Amino acid sequence: MTIRVGVVTFPGSLDDHDARRAVRIAGAEPIALWHKDKNLQQVDAVVLPGGFSYGDYLRCGAISRFSPVMESVIEQAQAGLPVLGICNGFQILCESHLLPGALTRNDHLHFICRDQKLRIENTSTAWTSDFEPGQEITVPLKNGEGGFVADERTLDMLEAEGRVIARYLDLNPNGSRRDIAGISNAAGNVVGLMPHPEHAVEPLTGPTTEGLPFFTSILKRLVNA
Amino acid sequence: MARVVVDVMLKPEILDPQGQAVQRALPRLGFDGITDVRQGKRFELELEGPVDEAALARIREAAESFLANTVIEDFTVRVEAEGEK
Amino acid sequence: MARVVVDVMLKPEILDPQGQAVQRALPRLGFDGITDVRQGKRFELELEGPVDEAALARIREAAESFLANTVIEDFTVRVEAEGEK
Amino acid sequence: MSLDTVKNALEHPDVEQPFAELGLKPDEYTRIREILGRRPTSSELAMYSVMWSEHCSYKSSKVHLRQFGDKMPENDAMLVGIGENAGVVDVGQGYAVTFKVESHNHPSYVEPYQGAATGIGGIVRDILAMGARPVAVMDPLRFGAAEHPDTRRVLPGVVAGIGGYGNCLGLPNIGGEIVFDPCYQGNPLVNALCVGVMKHEDIHLAQASGAGNLVILYGARTGGDGIGGVSVLASETFDADGPAKRPAVQVGDPFQEKLLIECTLELFREHLVAGIQDLGGAGLSCATSELASAGSGGMRVELDTVPLRDHTLSPEEILMSESQERMCAVVEPAHVARFMEICDKWDVIATVVGEVTEGDRLEIFWHGEQIVDVPPRTVAHEGPVYERPYARPQWQDTLQADAAERLPRPGTADELKAALLDLVASPNLADKSWVTDQYDRYVLGNTVLAQPEDSGMVRIDEETGLGVALATDGNGRFCKLDPYTGAQLALAEAYRNVATTGARPLAVTDCLNFGSPEDPAVMWQFAETTRGLADACQVLGTPVTGGNVSFYNQTGETAIHPTPVVGVLGVIDDVERRTPVGFAEEGQIILLLGD
């Protein structure tokens, strides 16, 4: 059976094409979803890609979160549909309150693009099961508003429940609290990640291919389900 | 036509890198005696109809659900007095 | 301690893509009757000393030369009244 | 106040017109009167003045640029040459590539962020208008001394503007330059290059043909951006209160441009576009006159249908507005409904503003009254051409006599060490990642080479691995010493940078940044540079496919160094076989080629 992974295109999405490519390289069938369309076409999982949806003009992800497609994504994510938000997608997930906290302006105030080292902290989520516990990977990071913030109680709760799924190593590129690069919801089906694993799936165009397990994880889980 | 202003500021406990950058720069430019700077957003909304309680309630709702992210931001809504700039 | 607020807005004749994006989104979210939205910046400066004319003059200078880009932005400076938020 | 109609111009022939304030010379104004057989209306005067400006008409450079055509090497790859928005070359496998470098120097000095941002926006629309999907950008930059306070104002804004616009558009930045030299202190150079890819059959041209076809303006609303100059006209047409303030600065909206790109590519895919032109400098004046001039018929435009952001704009100002993120398309009537549907899908405003007519005139109406009636070629393509006097400046000999041999050489180990440290620490040679880290180089997932490589390279076909490589180079100091050789060195360096990646250099674009063409010494530098570049292109077999001339780069009487920035495009059949810089593994043998 082919696993069908939907990739949403919002106006201003930029890495949607790349996310579809990563899904394809991982062995699943990418399905293009349109922001004005509530119908998720019965996909098995959804990726909210990177970019500057609606120009990121009010706050990153703030306008997209109200698009028709998000009504369905929010509803189905709450029912267990695996959803991965990358960069702008992570911001949309926080704005939608599917994930706690918020992403704020980088502490150095600049957009930053670099090859970023991460440690995978939790391999039991829908999107990280193909990693080794504690595995260190390098994938591109590129954002202007990637600093993860939440109040202390929320941060403690995320740590205690193992919901910090990836942490920055060597250098914290944006002032994220507790070096957090990605988190999950309590059920582990919704994951948000600031760095871009979809840009690390081919040796030719990425610094590594260490982003691929994010996409193969979902395949395994769905096939085994 | 009337103008309603929505001010949105980061909550005091949230780090404000932009405000801090401004604060650090001010003494270098020769402006002393400023102990803290916070940077936020100001929205000016022009309303078609009268600014009655109902209109203000709707704008408060828009601020709460949309203009501000209340996880990290506070907001205030006020009618701009005639002639105020 | 006193607070001075500097509001910085794009000049009216300058395109404001941010305000426009908000304005276009509002009706979709069910907020009608808003004919124009402009988005600007709000700076809250905490002063050590008293807010006398000299202090205000210095802040106006800082706004003119630093906080606002007067090629495209206008600004206003005002003392925040006690208790105002 | 009164509208200056064609009828009015005939009835009141002796009105004094502010042509000089608009930058027209007396003989140019006389020529306009000859062409029209009457005085121009104020709208016509506005159009001629912008279109005959140095920037739009190339009136001082044309006679020299002809060499790029006259000396063009035999080259099968060239599909569209100089004269269109950008040149197009065949790169094989049915693909064509279009690329061009342009300047946005003066706006970037006034307002660094927006000036640089709209520079990227403008060149991207040029590439889009050819029918191509833009796939990468580059930014050759020149600033004053690194430690000068004004560089602190200009440089961070320029870099943030290029990043802010390019990152938000989703175009990888695959290279550029940052050069510091005091000669650029009051006049930084912000050049921007874009490259786009299409299939051969998708090439589109800027022409309006087929009477009855409709002219559609789409994208952003028109505001008063960048019309500082025409306010002279506005002040005459407005009442006592005077015109509202008109911004000299344009503000970019990269989100709108991203929508414009996706929308336009979808329009192309469905074959709905008969002719297309982006709106850049000179806005609607340029788009309508160029489309009509290049087509077979005439054009009629109802100017009052143009969607406005500012309702106080006069017709003259609407014609001149440089509001960003707009395009103008010529569409067959049968395709209009579908055209509008696609624009609606992308939330892009689209309006029919006119139609192609049988005649050969460009006619523009304002609420039913005719305000423009001109032969479009005289506006767009047959402007004035100058043979400006040029002469080798006397100081050239003194300059060349002051040779490098006269400089002290490091003699001892310590002196050598100090010299090396000086070099490493010099801003021109130091690591540039503090700039390049602010640019997204990964987006689109096809970037094979970017910083710190000497060339950028992008894959254009995922199946076959076909790709293109691009490098830009230029050295104002070499060109000042000897503009003929300096231009050739710039070309040779970019050519080598492309060749060493494994790509085959194919074609050239150039941005010629110079001082005032009215200065014979500058004009000599320009003449030598173009001659040098044309000769070298002939020898290397790489035609110049397009570019840009930027004159009047000077502070007071002092011109910048003559600075041609040369971009070379190469093709590589399989990007897997590219050669990066740097040693790949231990034990490899190092060879030095050349002497």
Ligand SMILES: Nc1ncnc2c1ncn2[C@@H]1O[C@H](COP(=O)(O)OP(=O)(O)O)[C@@H](O)[C@H]1O
């Ligand atoms: N303004 C710029 N924009 C994008 N890339 C740049 C810019 N300036 C320099 N680069 C890139 O940084 C790298 C190093 O630049 P530079 O030090 O000028 O290299 P080189 O001296 O070898 O030409 C190159 O890959 C170059 O393309």
